[in-house]
Amino acid sequence: MDGKVAVVTGAASGIGHATADRFRAEGATVIGWDLEGSDAAVDVRDEAAIEAGFAAVVAAHGRLDAVVHAAGVAGGGPVHLVPGDEWSRVIDINLTGTFLVGKHAVTVMLRQDAVDGERGSIVNLASVEGLAGTEGGSSYNAAKGGVVILTKNMAIDYGRSGIRVNAICPGFIDTPMLRSVFTMDGMEPIKRDITAAHQLGRLGRAEEIAAVALFLCSSDASFVTGVALPVDGGYTAGHRHGVSELMGLA
Numbered sequence: 526m527d528g529k530v531a532v533v534t535g536a537a538s539g540i541g542h543a544t545a546d547r548f549r550a551e552g553a554t555v556i557g558w559d560l561e562g563s564d565a566a567v568d569v570r571d572e573a574a575i576e577a578g579f580a581a582v583v584a585a586h587g588r589l590d591a592v593v594h595a596a597g598v599a600g601g602g603p604v605h606l607v608p609g610d611e612w613s614r615v616i617d618i619n620l621t622g623t624f625l626v627g628k629h630a631v632t633v634m635l636r637q638d639a640v641d642g643e644r645g646s647i648v649n650l651a652s653v654e655g656l657a658g659t660e661g662g663s664s665y666n667a668a669k670g671g672v673v674i675l676t677k678n679m680a681i682d683y684g685r686s687g688i689r690v691n692a693i694c695p696g697f698i699d700t701p702m703l704r705s706v707f708t709m710d711g712m713e714p715i716k717r718d719i720t721a722a723h724q725l726g727r728l729g730r731a732e733e734i735a736a737v738a739l740f741l742c743s744s745d746a747s748f749v750t751g752v753a754l755p756v757d758g759g760y761t762a763g764h765r766h767g768v769s770e771l772m773g774l775a
């Protein structure tokens with residue numbers, strides 16, 4: 526990543542924070558965006574702020590090589606219990622925010638010269654919950670499913686311009702977002718069940734997602750675009766029903 530310029534959204538916490546740290550350690554110039562506590566205060570619902578934010582990055586650093594879009598919020602509930610404004614909040618931040626960040630990142634990347642055939646790389650944080658339904662997921666799953674398809678569409682639209690667009694679909698990752706859900710009343714047995722649904726038998730770490738974001742933004746991934754890559758400890762691999770125990774496996 527030496528000499529590359531990257532914007533990481535949601536950089537004040539969790540996956541975004543770990544990604545910004547890892548990119549910096551690999552030699553990138555990283556500009557972190559978040560509501561507060563990062564290099565720049567950019568709300569991913571605010572199109573004017575996003576456009577101005579990217580303009581400031583190009584003015585200061587000359588180009589924009591990579592964007593890892595990790596800003597997001599938890600949310601959901603069975604639909605008959607979800608107020609309309611709560612539905613809109615989750616869709617606005619998680620899906621429309623991805624559109625707005627992607628729109629202005631691509632606009633900047635299209636204007637710059639290609640380096641080694643590449644104008645830029647965008648990685649969106651979707652989720653395993655964008656690949657299949659989850660109990661009570663509703664707005665969150667709908668947003669993340671939208672992020673998966675938007676990512677694929679952008680890969681098609683901009684591939685010939687040398688811009689790669691991919692999504693990471695993390696399993697359940699031990700970050701402040703997940704902790705805020707797991708500490709809600711009655712969640713302890715659900716946490717145990719969710720943890721066990723990962724075939725590796727544990728939750729993921731933010732650094733394990735940052736490592737994949739790094740790969741996707743690096744030239745090692747020069748032929749990778751339009752994928753929604755599960756990084757999920759086997760959560761989407763399938764189901765266990767106790768047969769392994771019957772056969773003497775762990």
Ligand SMILES: NC(=O)c1ccc[n+]([C@@H]2O[C@H](COP(=O)([O-])OP(=O)(O)OC[C@H]3O[C@@H](n4cnc5c(N)ncnc54)[C@H](O)[C@@H]3O)[C@@H](O)[C@H]2O)c1
Nearest residue numbers: 535538539540560568569596597650652695697698700702
């Ligand atoms: N933690 C998980 O289990 C998990 C699993 C799958 C996908 N994800 C996704 O990964 C991404 C990062 O999640 P995390 O677990 O690190 O969460 P987190 O809550 O630790 O970090 C998210 C960051 O996004 C910021 N943010 C929220 N709304 C914003 C807005 N409107 N504008 C700018 N920044 C805003 C928050 O301030 C926060 O710093 C999210 O998109 C999340 O949906 C997380």
